Amino acid sequence: xxxxxxxxxxxxxxxFSRVPLFPVFDLSYFIVSILYLKYEPGAVELSRRxxxxxxxxxxxxxxxxxxxxxxxxGEAPIDYFSNNSSVLLASAVWYMIFFCPMNLFxxxxxxxxxxxxxxxxxxxxxxxxxxxxIHHAHHHYxxxxxxxxxxxxVKGSGVALMSNFEQLLRGVWKPETNEILHMSFPTKxxxxxxxxxxxxxxxxxxxxKANLIFFCTLFMVSCKVFLTATxxxxxxxxxxxxxxxxxxxxxxxxxxxxxxxxxxxxxxHDGHGGPSSLHAPQHPVKSKEELxxxxxxxxxxxxx
Numbered sequence: 687x688x689x690x691x692x693x694x695x696x697x698x699x700x701x702f703s704r705v706p707l708f709p710v711f712d713l714s715y716f717i718v719s720i721l722y723l724k725y726e727p728g729a730v731e732l733s734r735r736x737x738x739x740x741x742x743x744x745x746x747x748x749x750x751x752x753x754x755x756x757x758x759x760g761e762a763p764i765d766y767f768s769n770n771s772s773v774l775l776a777s778a779v780w781y782m783i784f785f786c787p788m789n790l791f792x793x794x795x796x797x798x799x800x801x802x803x804x805x806x807x808x809x810x811x812x813x814x815x816x817x818x819x820i821h822h823a824h825h826h827y828x829x830x831x832x833x834x835x836x837x838x839x840v841k842g843s844g845v846a847l848m849s850n851f852e853q854l855l856r857g858v859w860k861p862e863t864n865e866i867l868h869m870s871f872p873t874k875x876x877x878x879x880x881x882x883x884x885x886x887x888x889x890x891x892x893x894x895k896a897n898l899i900f901f902c903t904l905f906m907v908s909c910k911v912f913l914t915a916t917x918x919x920x921x922x923x924x925x926x927x928x929x930x931x932x933x934x935x936x937x938x939x940x941x942x943x944x945x946x947x948x949x950x951x952x953x954x955h956d957g958h959g960g961p962s963s964l965h966a967p968q969h970p971v972k973s974k975e976e977l978x979x980x981x982x983x984x985x986x987x988x989x990x
Contacts, residue, residue, distance in 0.1 A: 751844025842876025
């Protein structure tokens with residue numbers, strides 16, 4: 687902490703944590719979120735066929751994290767829609783991205799250098815939402831660590847976690863795309879960030895909230911901008927998880943359980959559902975007398 691004071695990072699972090707999000711950062715958040723919606727297959731056709739369904743999907747992309755957090759804490763999930771300024775701003779972004787003449791607005795905000803700026807600003811909002819979610823949950827459940835972690839997690843990645851529900855509104859059902867089964871980098875980062883903010887909130891992590899927000903934001907912005915610029919779907923956590931997960935949870939393939947299953951499963955069926963080659967009934971070996979008898983019959987039939 688003395689080093690932070692010497693470098694004047696404490697004051698910088700405190701000032702950064704007090705920067706208001708509305709309207710500039712929220713606008714960037716809405717732009718990037720609705721851009722991702724437009725990338726979804728069939729989203730443009732849906733906006734022409736059913737603008738109401740498209741608008742609802744856009745609102746879920748923008749406010750899904752607030753809806754999930756309110757559901758977890760037993761509050762009205764529609765409560766955030768009382769914020770008229772945010773809803774109107776998000777609706778205006780939705781209309782400009784989907785219905786602007788000649789797609790001018792979409793072309794401008796999807797231009798990579800401009801998009802990277804919006805992506806960076808969106809990550810600022812994400813980290814702040816995680817911190818606010820942890821504080822909100824701590825107000826209701828002072829010792830509920832898991833509740834605080836869950837609330838912070840959905841605050842940071844609620845849109846991805848409810849993606850299957852949003853797909854249903856678009857007439858698509860893809861359960862194999864469940865975000866919990868295949869976590870993206872923002873979802874994993876939100877979960878780890880929620881754990882850190884919970885430890886800080888409960889005084890187990892000796893760092894101020896302003897400094898934690900500052901460093902988490904730097905990490906999220908750097909990683910997300912790099913991944914977007916390189917069009918990569920990898921995660922910076924993959925290398926660490928590749929070492930830790932096999933030790934704690936075992937490898938995905940192999941192991942004694944699989945060998946045991948193979949020994950018993952393959953004794954009945956092979957890969958095509960039929961008898962296995964190991965235990966398949968073999969044809970009985972013919973004796974010498976049977977072979978001679980067959981030879982004599984063939985000779986007799988040829989003589990006839």
